[in-house]
Amino acid sequence: MSVSPNNYKLSDRTANLTAQDLIPTTVGAVPETKEFLQKVIDILMDYIKAQNDRNEKVLEFHHPEDMKMLIDLDVPDKAVSLQQLVEDCATTMKYQVKTGHPRFFNQLSCGLDIISMAGEWLTATANTNMFTYEIAPVFILMETVVLGKMREIIGWEGGDSILAPGGSISNLYAFLAARHKMFPLYKEKGTISLPGQLVMFTSDQCHYSIKSCASVCGLGTDNCVAVPSDDTGHMITSELERLIIERKNMGHVPFFVNATAGTTVLGAFDNLNEVADICKRHNCWMHVDAAWGGGLLLSRKYRRTRLAGIERADSVTWNPHKLMGALLQCSSIHFKEDGLLISCNQMSAEYLFMTDKLYDISYDTGDKVIQCGRHNDIFKLWLQWRSKGTEGFEKQQDRLMDLTQYQVKRIKEQSDKFHLILEPECVNVSFWYIPKRLRGVPHDKHKEEELGKLCPIIKSRMMQKGSLMVGYQPDDRRPNFFRSIISSAAVTEADVDFMLDEIHRLGDDL
Amino acid sequence: MSVSPNNYKLSDRTANLTAQDLIPTTVGAVPETKEFLQKVIDILMDYIKAQNDRNEKVLEFHHPEDMKMLIDLDVPDKAVSLQQLVEDCATTMKYQVKTGHPRFFNQLSCGLDIISMAGEWLTATANTNMFTYEIAPVFILMETVVLGKMREIIGWEGGDSILAPGGSISNLYAFLAARHKMFPLYKEKGTISLPGQLVMFTSDQCHYSIKSCASVCGLGTDNCVAVPSDDTGHMITSELERLIIERKNMGHVPFFVNATAGTTVLGAFDNLNEVADICKRHNCWMHVDAAWGGGLLLSRKYRRTRLAGIERADSVTWNPHKLMGALLQCSSIHFKEDGLLISCNQMSAEYLFMTDKLYDISYDTGDKVIQCGRHNDIFKLWLQWRSKGTEGFEKQQDRLMDLTQYQVKRIKEQSDKFHLILEPECVNVSFWYIPKRLRGVPHDKHKEEELGKLCPIIKSRMMQKGSLMVGYQPDDRRPNFFRSIISSAAVTEADVDFMLDEIHRLGDDL
CATH class of the missing domain: 3.90.1150.170 (Aspartate Aminotransferase, domain 1)
Known part of the structure; x- marks a missing residue:
């Protein structure tokens, strides 16, 4: 068996303690704390070994109602023992689907990169927030380096980027920046500042988060136009242009086009150069959702044959947690123009982003994002790279x-x-x-x-x-x-x- | 010294290997993989010990330009050795600010809960996504149990909840659900379906993410009305009502009031019962941003004296990663009414949320959220609880x-x-x-x-x-x-x- 809950016994001294008996509440309990943590690591090591063993199952399926009988899911009034917590960890892993098993072909994110995982362990222990250099100095610098490298690979000099919690939020950042760039009064005045009904365009094969932007941000999904795709899943670019003109003739304001580089189901790459030409003719922001296909930018061969023209985009979503195998989550959004993220999203909270700090505050990224606290998603990617x-x-x-x-x-x-x-x-x-x-x-x-x-x-x-x-x-x-x-x-x-x-x-x- | 990069030497056999020589790419390299991972864990154990030692510094400060000299931040063309990766981990921890040090009083999230951290290590190794029961069966069930318990503590029967990447996104979910509940045509038709200019209200002490909702979602920040607060940071509720009436008289549509339970700077709790009375009189959605103060719901004493009336809210943001000490990030948003999250946010992606699955698909949560992939933020909280x-x-x-x-x-x-x-x-x-x-x-x-x-x-x-x-x-x-x-x-x-x-x-x- 891969991970059997009975195999992980703490010493008699430690087994019946509770969390209260460990550091920090019990000063000096370093040995007991280490013993507990090491036991959890033993479980994880066994899990990793089992996951890479082709004789082991990918999953042990149970229906929800049965699963509830197999694990004590209760959050009780009284603390359970350390031994019970260790068994909880083992039981959880026993019934978890092994997403890194060589026979797991089920999601866009498969696999378990050992180095990226070690990075995520460290991230957990560092337990910090990414809003300021003050409390995440090393991690903030790593973001600067890695995101800069990614923009270089896209084909840009300069620009700006941020790591976001998933491709959907990355796409939302692109939408917000596009709207802000084209209609700067919008941030304060809202919809009444717009010259007319905004309309966005994307192929009918796009990820559903694009349509979700229209719902979240006030266009309504009726104003997210689904451009037909051909039999192999590519946006028909002549249809894109026809639909833009159609909406213009209705008095609407086309402003945003999403091209997909790697569709979710078929894995199709829209023709980026054709989309770029159309965006240029009609003064639309060009976003490329390369959440899925972005990894291929790292291959000279496939960059040329799949992603030619991506450097002409205004913004690009690219998820290292997909083809690059970084741990979940690791999603990035990149902008050709520097300064847009901060100008679009800043609310200038004085309690975080004071201007009289000890250090160069251009390293404080927190005011660029619609989140306040931001998980550290960079270390696992930096270490993996x-x-x-x-x-x-x-x-x-x-x-x-x-x-x-x-x-x-x-x-x-x-x-x-x-x-x-x-x-x-x-x-x-x-x-x-x-x-x-x-x-x-x-x-x-x-x-x-x-x-x-x-x-x-x-x-x-x-x-x-x-x-x-x-x-x-x-x-x-x-x-x-x-x-x-x-x-x-x-x-x-x-x-x-x-x-x-x-x-x-x-x-x-x- | 706390964590010195020279103290962690891999065996000669392993030191000069690279990631490629570990599993999964080198089948059978389980011992080398374990040795590498164990060395990283040794660093983390030493870090934890040092962090709890009052003789150790909280941080070793360097300006950004100096820090760049102290760490090789480069992502190079060629792989570095495993020994170098181990040293990278140690160097990173050496210069990280010890947010769990007993003398770190700097952010709302301080401390390092050992159990929650062990939970996050496990989460990393499980490396799954929270959209379906299919690939996260145990974790999905844990969410159901813990979030149900939290709603019970708020004082509701039934309802619905989700874990989100931070309080700001949680507040955004509340805003979206409120707008959808009151203006269901909005999702498809957008702003033109509204009866007039929507207006939201919050105290001038609120978290800036509330104002950000207005900017993201089409109101414009001018239509996020800052209600004055008194000297001690509480919203002046008579001013709230006056401002609602003032906007109504202008033909606007007040629809959303945010009360803050624990303001970011002063830690003030708005009077929830008075806000609830006003919301009832004026047919507004009542949201409570208890991202910060929510933890006090767990104390009978402080629930009564700080959070009385919270059960009258329509939605509540509550971040376990703050007062409860769960690891970053762990933020939750709760709704009194069940069904709103799904009806508001679903885009019905057929490739994920098929209706002909083997199991009860009511456990698939992915279509409730504006993200697609969602990080597993439940295990660390469940285990800690x-x-x-x-x-x-x-x-x-x-x-x-x-x-x-x-x-x-x-x-x-x-x-x-x-x-x-x-x-x-x-x-x-x-x-x-x-x-x-x-x-x-x-x-x-x-x-x-x-x-x-x-x-x-x-x-x-x-x-x-x-x-x-x-x-x-x-x-x-x-x-x-x-x-x-x-x-x-x-x-x-x-x-x-x-x-x-x-x-x-x-x-x-x-």
Whole structure:
């Protein structure tokens, strides 16, 4: 068994103590504190080992009502013992889905980078907030260095960036900065200062957070125009221009275009140069949501073939916690123009951002963001970057893409059992599994419906068996289909073969 | 020395390896991986020990330009060795400000709860996302239990809650839900669906994130009305009602009132029952920003004397990472009415929130939030709650308030050297230090100006000496003054004495 709650016994001296008996409330209890923490680390070490063992399950599935019986979830009136806390940790890990298992292909963020994890442990222990140099001096400097490097990779000199809690909030920052840049009175006066109904544009394949900006910020989702995409998931740029002109003719004010570099489901890259040309003609802010595909900027090969033109954008979202494998969460938003973040978001709280401080206050980042406190998301990325070097990141991106091509090749070689939906541009592979009874039946809409019905059944079987995790979903054109993701450094060709073989084992009889 | 980069040597076998030589890329490298991780843990253990040692400095201050010389911040092209990474970790901790040191009184979040930290280590290793039960089964259930308990403590049956990345985003969730509840067409149609100019109200002492909502969401900060406060920092509720009526008479639509339970600087609690009466009369949503003061809900004594009426609110922000000492970040937003979060924020992404899943999808929380991915902020709080029990939390709150009273008593006993600005209601203590040359001089505006000028000098001396961290700031009524915070379980009466004595040592000659 991977992590068995009975295997972690504290010494008799320590087992029945409670948190109150440790530091800081019991001064001098350093040995007991260390013993407790070391026991937790033992559990985590065992978990990491098990996660990398292909004989171990990816998960041990239980329905919510059953899970509630397996773990004592109660937050009681009285303190539980240190021994109980250790067992709580072990039980929690026992039932957690191993997102870093080589057979976890389920989310955009897969894998467990050991160095990034060590960085996150340190971050927890440092337990500070990112608003001022005063209380996070080293981490603030690391942000400056790493975010500057990322902007350089995008292709900009200067500019400004911030780490945000997830791609959705990063996209929101882009929206806010665009609106502020184009309508500076808005911050104080609100909607009445606008020259007309603002309208934003994005493809119908975009991440839903783009539409959410319209809902949060006063446009209404009706004014977030979904530009049609082609069969392979790319925004049809001629449609973008037509729709901008249509809205202009209605007296509206198009101001913001989102291009997606790596769509969530199909992994498609919009044509950034075409979008940039249109934005220039119509005076729109160009944002690139590269939350997913941004990692490929680190590969010379894929930067050229997938992300050409990104340097023409006004803002770029790029999540290192996805293709780069940094721990969750690590999302960044970058701006070509410096000064916009602070001018857009500052509320000048005098209790934090005094101007009579000891040090150069240009290092205080807190007033640039709509959050006040901000989690330290930089250390795990900084340490990881040092551990690989930019060259290591490039190798990793190329390797993930090679593995994806291997999967495509294997699917094509087994075309009786698998149907590839489209040639992938990213590490998303979209496909159907074909069970025995449907092999040889001509592929048409009716067959797709049948294949779609099998996805939830196969998924449910794999979860109950615990052998594999692969996601499925429908889209506007198709019923349910599988979408596998290779973003974990743990995955090998053999794991890809296992994925396909296991789906076959689980679904052959359906 | 606390953490010296030279003290952590990997074995010769491991020192010159790089990340690539560890799991998962090098299968079987479990011993090397463990050795590396254990060395990082050794650093963290030493840091924790040093942080709790009163002979150690709180910080080792360096100006940004000097700090850049002390640490190699570069993210290089080539990987650095594991030994270098270990030294990077040690160097980082050497220069980090010890926010859990017993003499760190600088921020609302102070201290390092050992159990919560262990929880955050586990969270890092589990490295999952909180959008679905599918990939975070145990953590999702923990959220249900803990957030339910918190709503019960607020005084509600039912309702709904979510953990958000900081109090500012929590307040934004409240604003969005209020607007959606009162103007349900807004989500799709935007501002044009509104009956008139929306207006929100909050005291002039509120956290700046409230005003930020107005800027983000389309009201404009001009329509976030700052209600005057009295000398002790409480919203003047008669002014609130007068201003609501004034705006109504202008044809505007007052819809949202924020009451603050624990203001950032003075620690004042608005009168919640009076605010609730006014909200009822004028049909406004009542939000309570208890990000800071919420912890006192766990104390029967202070709940009654500080937070009476909170159960009448429509929404409450409450940050366990502040008075409760959970690790950063841990912020929660609670709603009296169930269903609002989902109806307000859902964008129904089909690729995540399919309805044909194996399990009860009511446990999928991802569609309730404007983020997509959400960091796991529950485990550290759940484990901490079990480690103390609700009774332990109550004791801790009462203890922090007792220590604050001790500080007030000591300030009054030394009234020649210290001037208490007001009787604190929370653990914020606002005071001036009086140097030798100003002792005995009658207190007036001119003297306050003089005392205010000393704050940055004393602060700069304490940072350079590294002996203490206490914050200062001006407010609308006063020039700079000190605001100390006792929110760390590490603080004792002796530390409070040290704080005052040290300020005296640093400032006597000024």
